[in-house]
Amino acid sequence: MDYEAVIGLEIHAQLATDTKIFCGCSTRFGAPANTHVCPVCLGMPGVLPVLNARVVELGVRAALALGCTVQPVSVFARKNYFYPDLPKGYQISQYEEPLATDGRVSFTMAGEEHAVGIVRVHLEEDAGKSLHEGFTDSARSTYLDFNRSGVPLIEIVTRPDLRAPAAAAEFFQRLRAILTAVGVNDGNMEEGSLRCDANVSVRPVGETRLGTKVEVKNINSFRFLQRALEFEIDRQTDLVRGGGAVAQETRLWNSAAGRTASMRSKEEAHDYRYFPEPDLPPLRLEAEWIESVGASLPELPDARRRRLKAEHGLPDQDAAWLARAPEMAAYFEATAAACGHPRAASHWVQGPLTHRMKAAGIGIDAVRVGAEALAELIGLVESGAVSGSMAKDVFERMWETGRSAREIVHAENLSQIGDAGALSALVDEALAAQPDAVARYRAGRTGALGFLVGRIMRATRGQANPRLVDSLLRERLDRND
Numbered sequence: 001m002d003y004e005a006v007i008g009l010e011i012h013a014q015l016a017t018d019t020k021i022f023c024g025c026s027t028r029f030g031a032p033a034n035t036h037v038c039p040v041c042l043g044m045p046g047v048l049p050v051l052n053a054r055v056v057e058l059g060v061r062a063a064l065a066l067g068c069t070v071q072p073v074s075v076f077a078r079k080n081y082f083y084p085d086l087p088k089g090y091q092i093s094q095y096e097e098p099l100a101t102d103g104r105v106s107f108t109m110a111g112e113e114h115a116v117g118i119v120r121v122h123l124e125e126d127a128g129k130s131l132h133e134g135f136t137d138s139a140r141s142t143y144l145d146f147n148r149s150g151v152p153l154i155e156i157v158t159r160p161d162l163r164a165p166a167a168a169a170e171f172f173q174r175l176r177a178i179l180t181a182v183g184v185n186d187g188n189m190e191e192g193s194l195r196c197d198a199n200v201s202v203r204p205v206g207e208t209r210l211g212t213k214v215e216v217k218n219i220n221s222f223r224f225l226q227r228a229l230e231f232e233i234d235r236q237t238d239l240v241r242g243g244g245a246v247a248q249e250t251r252l253w254n255s256a257a258g259r260t261a262s263m264r265s266k267e268e269a270h271d272y273r274y275f276p277e278p279d280l281p282p283l284r285l286e287a288e289w290i291e292s293v294g295a296s297l298p299e300l301p302d303a304r305r306r307r308l309k310a311e312h313g314l315p316d317q318d319a320a321w322l323a324r325a326p327e328m329a330a331y332f333e334a335t336a337a338a339c340g341h342p343r344a345a346s347h348w349v350q351g352p353l354t355h356r357m358k359a360a361g362i363g364i365d366a367v368r369v370g371a372e373a374l375a376e377l378i379g380l381v382e383s384g385a386v387s388g389s390m391a392k393d394v395f396e397r398m399w400e401t402g403r404s405a406r407e408i409v410h411a412e413n414l415s416q417i418g419d420a421g422a423l424s425a426l427v428d429e430a431l432a433a434q435p436d437a438v439a440r441y442r443a444g445r446t447g448a449l450g451f452l453v454g455r456i457m458r459a460t461r462g463q464a465n466p467r468l469v470d471s472l473l474r475e476r477l478d479r480n481d
């Protein structure tokens with residue numbers, strides 16, 4: 001029997017505010033331990049949380065960017081549990097009435113359309129951090145840093161719409177691109193700004209009911225997500241194939257061992273005894289304000305992909321590639337507009353330009369060959385003034401010197417030889433110098449033609465117009481004199 005995997009993700013993203021969700025403490029990463037704390041985020045008795053308006057705005061931005069409906073009323077609740085990094089004994093989160101519901105993220109992967117439903121987006125506070133390593137007495141003691149306590153988060157819960165580890169990793173990357181594009185998250189996974197819990201089950205192909213799921217907690221890299229899912233799917237499939245059953249549990253990914261390991265089972269799962277937070281009123285948002293937040297969102301990657309495809313007639317893969325980064329897309333569009341050849345512009349941006357940027361380790365903003373300058377080069381190629389192979393050299397010189405394509409072509413005499421008179425002489429020379437090739441061609445071995453074209457291209461350092469050379473050669477050879 002064949003099995004398929006079902007995957008749903010729960011993503012925690014830190015909202016990019018300067019201050020925490022319920023107090024004025026700084027959210028800056030990397031400060032000395034316990035220097036960004038106050039009675040509110042330390043959970044002292046008798047203090048009141050005050051909701052940070054910027055957190056709400058960023059949460060709404062994220063929700064709208066994920067295609068969700070923002071609820072006019074959402075409610076904060078206490079999620080009760082004991083853990084040393086949670087001094088209050090509860091986390092303030094949203095539970096029954098979240099900030100936003102019912103979104104959707106679509107993207108293409110290897111030319112295939114994918115869509116992932118978003119169940120909900122809610123606001124919550126982060127807990128502190130337990131430090132189990134790095135101290136002389138770490139074998140006996142755990143240290144606590146509360147700088148992170150009260151840092152604002154959104155939790156994004158997807159529907160179980162994903163079927164493959166690679167698609168899950170791709171989705172997580174696209175989600176990161178969306179969140180960073182709208183400025184709600186800094187995308188820094190190493191600092192824990194973005195992390196994900198992966199839920200996965202298997203079931204026989206054709207079965208519509210969901211299998212028992214396992215949750216793999218706290219994954220902070222795309223590669224780990226993919227590897228953890230691959231491992232889990234193999235493990236679960238082997239289990240059910242062997243007649244066993246998957247236990248519902250929470251597991252952790254051990255990247256060194258390349259495997260997941262059980263953390264706690266369903267029986268140990270928490271009963272959080274949620275109840276509405278008595279110190280915070282329900283969050284009420286006006287429709288007009290939500291609309292104005294929506295209107296301030298920039299174009300998102302998937303919308304940009306569709307637009308590039310439609311407006312410039314690009315193949316889907318090219319449009320998807322260019323759409324990923326807004327600056328690259330803008331550079332491409334400026335080039336295409338200036339030269340009027342979108343496909344050529346796409347080729348140059350994805351190929352030579354990107355190669356050069358990678359080699360130099362710089363971003364598009366530091367590139368001195370501007371869109372106009374690249375457009376000029378493309379124009380010279382398209383008009384036949386510069387041959388395709390010469391164009392690469394011209395581009396290299398533009399990159400190195402910052403001079404324009406025209407200047408370089410003029411100064412270094414690189415323009416294409418497209419004059420039949422000038423080429424005729426070269427063709428005659430080549431025929432005289434290569435009697436063997438001529439004989440082979442006339443004996444019906446047409447491959448000899450390519451050889452002769454190559455000789456002439458080399459003799460002219462690539463400057464001859466290869467199509468013209470080809471036709472002049474044919475004309476001469478077929479004349480049979």
Ligand code: ADP
Pocket residue numbers: 006007008009010157158159160161199200201210211212213
């Ligand atoms: P829980 O109550 O355990 O938190 P939820 O229904 O809230 O479960 O779902 C949590 C996440 O797990 C969601 O992303 C959801 O898509 C995913 N999920 C739920 N059931 C399954 C399943 N059987 N297999 C894979 N993923 C699942």
Ligand code: ZN
Pocket residue numbers: 020023024025036037038039040041042150
């Ligand atoms: Zn504080």
Ligand code: MG
Pocket residue numbers: none
């Ligand atoms: Mg849940």
